[in-house]
Amino acid sequence: MTAVRIEAVSHSYGSRNALARVNLELSTGVTALLGPNGAGKSTLLGLLSSALRLQRGTIEIDELSPDRDARRYRESIGFLPQQFSVPNHLTCAEFLTLTAWWRRVGRRRRPELVREALEAVALQDRASAKIRSLSGGMLRRLGIAQAMVNSPRVLLLDEPTVGLDPRQRAGLREVITELGRTRTVLVSTHLTEDVAAVADRVAVLDEGHVTFDGTLADLAKTPAPTATDLDRAYEDLVTDGDLT
Numbered sequence: 001m002t003a004v005r006i007e008a009v010s011h012s013y014g015s016r017n018a019l020a021r022v023n024l025e026l027s028t029g030v031t032a033l034l035g036p037n038g039a040g041k042s043t044l045l046g047l048l049s050s051a052l053r054l055q056r057g058t059i060e061i062d063e064l065s066p067d068r069d070a071r072r073y074r075e076s077i078g079f080l081p082q083q084f085s086v087p088n089h090l091t092c093a094e095f096l097t098l099t100a101w102w103r104r105v106g107r108r109r110r111p112e113l114v115r116e117a118l119e120a121v122a123l124q125d126r127a128s129a130k131i132r133s134l135s136g137g138m139l140r141r142l143g144i145a146q147a148m149v150n151s152p153r154v155l156l157l158d159e160p161t162v163g164l165d166p167r168q169r170a171g172l173r174e175v176i177t178e179l180g181r182t183r184t185v186l187v188s189t190h191l192t193e194d195v196a197a198v199a200d201r202v203a204v205l206d207e208g209h210v211t212f213d214g215t216l217a218d219l220a221k222t223p224a225p226t227a228t229d230l231d232r233a234y235e236d237l238v239t240d241g242d243l244t
């Protein structure tokens with residue numbers, strides 16, 4: 001079972017504190033990182049992905065450190081940033097093959113891993129389609145495929161459902177739920193609907209502090225919480241309970 005350990009992690013941008021002594025442990029399944037705009041979600045994902053350099057505290061994935069074991073650490077992680085650019089003129093399979101090469105997947109394993117990644121996000125029928133022909137939902141799913149093409153144990157998805165219509169969101173949530181059966185998935189979101197649909201666990205972040213870490217039932221204090229139950233509990237935990 002993969003374990004991600006985040007201990008006493010703080011981060012600041014100049015004089016602005018974005019994270020304050022964050023502690024979290026993640027294992028197989030989907031954990032939602034829920035918080036309003038500016039809570040520090042992207043900063044935490046940036047540190048976990050090692051796109052941002054750790055200033056204070058400890059982060060480990062199965063005891064690998066982003067500093068000491070940089071290469072193996074990075075190979076353990078797949079990251080879908082909030083904004084990502086793709087070469088529109090390539091096909092989905094070409095783009096994923098290129099990504100696999102860049103992530104040091106050996107030539108022989110590439111076709112199989114590209115096929116698996118496309119299947120995992122239900123884009124197998126689009127392997128030969130140009131990226132420019134994809135809808136917003138498909139593009140986001142391709143973003144998840146690029147994050148998982150080297151078979152990482154941990155997937156970090158930063159606001160993956162933003163900007164999608166309800167049908168595309170439902171499709172993406174199914175994909176995320178499926179991925180969580182075998183991987184450690186951390187999904188940042190400010191939508192309690194996302195949390196209700198995909199998460200086994202939820203961590204609430206507010207102004208850089210973790211104000212809750214536990215199951216959905218514990219958060220809402222009811223055994224099978226709906227998005228509305230979660231909304232109510234969440235609003236009590238954040239300073240600015242803006243759910244838009």
Ligand SMILES: Nc1ncnc2c1ncn2[C@@H]1O[C@H](COP(=O)(O)OP(=O)(O)OP(=O)(O)O)[C@@H](O)[C@H]1O
Pocket residue numbers: 013016017018035036037038039040041042043044190
């Ligand atoms: N590069 C930066 N320079 C200065 N301040 C930053 C930078 N990136 C983030 N911040 C600040 O750090 C805090 C946390 O930002 P972060 O983007 O991590 O939050 P978030 O929860 O991901 O918000 P959002 O949902 O809006 O992306 C905010 O106050 C933000 O303004």
